Amino acid sequence: MSATPSFFQTPSPPGLTGIKAWLLTHDHKRLGLMYLWAVLFWFVVALTVGFLIRIELMSMGRTIMSAEVYNSAFTLHGVIMIFLFVIPGIPAIFGNFFLPIQLGTDDVFFPRLNLLSWYLYMIGGLLALISLFTAGGFPDTGWTFYVPFSVGTNNNVSLTVFAAFILGMSSMLTGLNFITTVHRMRIKTMGWMQIPLFTWSLYATAWVQLLATPVISITLVLVIFERFFQIGLFDPDRGGDPILYQHLFWMYSHPAVYVMILPGMGVISEIIPTFSRKAIFGYKAIVASSLGIAVAGSLVWAHHMYTSGMSDVAVFVFSLLTFLVAIPTAVKVFSWVSTLYRASIEMTPPLLYGLIFIYLFSVGGLTGLVLGAAGTDIHVHDTHFVVAHFHFTMFGGTGFAFFAALHYWWPKMFGVMYNFKRAYLAATLATVGFMFHYVPMFILGLKGMPRRYYDYLPQFSQGNSLAAVGGLLLFSGIILMLVNLVLSLRSRQVAAANPWGGCTLEWSVPSPPPLHNFVSEPRVMAYPYDFSEIIARESQGK
Numbered sequence: 001m002s003a004t005p006s007f008f009q010t011p012s013p014p015g016l017t018g019i020k021a022w023l024l025t026h027d028h029k030r031l032g033l034m035y036l037w038a039v040l041f042w043f044v045v046a047l048t049v050g051f052l053i054r055i056e057l058m059s060m061g062r063t064i065m066s067a068e069v070y071n072s073a074f075t076l077h078g079v080i081m082i083f084l085f086v087i088p089g090i091p092a093i094f095g096n097f098f099l100p101i102q103l104g105t106d107d108v109f110f111p112r113l114n115l116l117s118w119y120l121y122m123i124g125g126l127l128a129l130i131s132l133f134t135a136g137g138f139p140d141t142g143w144t145f146y147v148p149f150s151v152g153t154n155n156n157v158s159l160t161v162f163a164a165f166i167l168g169m170s171s172m173l174t175g176l177n178f179i180t181t182v183h184r185m186r187i188k189t190m191g192w193m194q195i196p197l198f199t200w201s202l203y204a205t206a207w208v209q210l211l212a213t214p215v216i217s218i219t220l221v222l223v224i225f226e227r228f229f230q231i232g233l234f235d236p237d238r239g240g241d242p243i244l245y246q247h248l249f250w251m252y253s254h255p256a257v258y259v260m261i262l263p264g265m266g267v268i269s270e271i272i273p274t275f276s277r278k279a280i281f282g283y284k285a286i287v288a289s290s291l292g293i294a295v296a297g298s299l300v301w302a303h304h305m306y307t308s309g310m311s312d313v314a315v316f317v318f319s320l321l322t323f324l325v326a327i328p329t330a331v332k333v334f335s336w337v338s339t340l341y342r343a344s345i346e347m348t349p350p351l352l353y354g355l356i357f358i359y360l361f362s363v364g365g366l367t368g369l370v371l372g373a374a375g376t377d378i379h380v381h382d383t384h385f386v387v388a389h390f391h392f393t394m395f396g397g398t399g400f401a402f403f404a405a406l407h408y409w410w411p412k413m414f415g416v417m418y419n420f421k422r423a424y425l426a427a428t429l430a431t432v433g434f435m436f437h438y439v440p441m442f443i444l445g446l447k448g449m450p451r452r453y454y455d456y457l458p459q460f461s462q463g464n465s466l467a468a469v470g471g472l473l474l475f476s477g478i479i480l481m482l483v484n485l486v487l488s489l490r491s492r493q494v495a496a497a498n499p500w501g502g503c504t505l506e507w508s509v510p511s512p513p514p515l516h517n518f519v520s521e522p523r524v525m526a527y528p529y530d531f532s533e534i535i536a537r538e539s540q541g542k
């Protein structure tokens with residue numbers, strides 16, 4: 001820490017009590033918890049809206065909502081899930097709580113800026129809520145806000161877009177904090193090749209957050225300007241170019257999928273070695289692949305636009321680059337599976353979610369190659385095949401990594417253990433439901449069912465009713481999972497400091513950790529996933 005702490009570095013003012021001790025806190029752990037409850041609230045809201053969409057599609061014609069409400073419902077589901085759950089979820093909750101501890105330090109570099117990031121998150125959420133209930137109603141454009149429709153439609157596009165802009169600011173400031181903390185707050189005895197993989201994944205994510213988010217921020221502001229001042233940048237009626245908007249939008253939104261998935265991959269890289277009692281396979285390769293994904297992922301955005309009329313050469317180049325990104329992603333999957341190979345695996349709820357993640361994300365990744373290839377993509381573009389694909393990567397991937405992180409770090413965050421039986425039942429229900437919900441959508445898409453249409457042809461009925469059953473199982477499984485975790489706060493089954501036998505620094509401090517995290521000088525191991533000591537201790541029954 002520099003001699004004269006700056007405004008953003010001042011530690012929590014002592015003597016705060018009651019609600020003030022939360023709303024004015026600078027403690028990274030408290031901020032992690034404040035994000036947890038806010039993010040879970042938005043997750044349940046967006047999950048419920050998603051479930052209602054599924055019920056509407058259960059049968060042809062109107063089921064529970066009108067076509068207008070349906071359009072706003074899938075827009076609301078997408079906007080909340082992406083900007084208020086998938087992007088902030090793992091970094092803001094578990095990154096805030098654990099990154100400083102994994103680095104052996106007592107807080108992030110800018111604690112007060114960290115509090116500002118939380119307030120920006122809350123304000124962004126509030127604005128989205130207001131745009132739901134004020135005149136004009138929630139936008140019906142889809143979360144992509146494509147022009148010229150989003151310029152002309154008379155609902156609250158400007159307010160919702162502004163909410164996304166504010167949330168982008170929160171995400172950028174969090175990224176800035178994490179990068180500075182990794183460079184400046186890391187304990188002296190920890191070299192770069194001793195940093196845990198979760199923290200590495202957040203570091204790579206933070207660079208994408210910092211460099212890509214400004215693109216979407218300015219693009220969203222331009223949409224507001226187009227709506228208010230008709231500047232003629234995107235609107236073809238005024239000489240504007242709607243394709244320009246698509247390039248700007250995806251220049252952020254594709255790198256953003258790595259902001260969404262990289263932290264989840266970092267969680268899995270913590271869980272797999274812990275329950276395999278084995279050093280992770282290819283530590284350096286995983287670090288390199290995180291950085292590789294962050295860089296290569298910024299070069300493929302136009303694979304969302306193969307049908308936008310761009311040249312064959314451009315289609316070819318973006319298709320090739322898209323295949324390149326699959327390589328560092330595959331390195332991670334290969335390393336996780338190699339770590340499990342011949343390991344002494346101990347099954348626990350976090351590991352179960354970790355294994356489910358690997359399976360679902362791999363299906364998502366492989367179908368991504370089908371979409372990366374221009375020949376097949378042009379056939380399934382804007383169909384339910386695409387919807388199934390990104391739910392396998394974003395829900396099966398980030399969502400289930402989020403569930404894995406919840407079950408892995410819950411005992412550390414709250415000092416209590418949850419019921420394993422209920423946890424396993426919830427995971428099973430959610431996974432079986434997930435498969436019955438999304439696999440039919442691949443087939444419906446291949447058969448030509450377009451996405452974002454309120455109604456469909458008779459030949460799509462069977463697939464949609466099957467998906468409705470899946471939706472019900474999935475929804476019930478997730479609600480049971482959350483209830484089980486919350487019940488553990490009442491049951492008060494005390495958790496040990498290291499219930500899983502993990503060897504990164506958060507498992508060396510009490511559960512929950514004290515205000516300044518460490519009661520003694522943290523001991524950094526030569527290699528971050530060296531289980532030899534733990535195995536020796538366990539073999540002596542300690």
Ligand SMILES: [Cu+2]
Nearest residue numbers: 254301303304
């Ligand atoms: Cu993409």
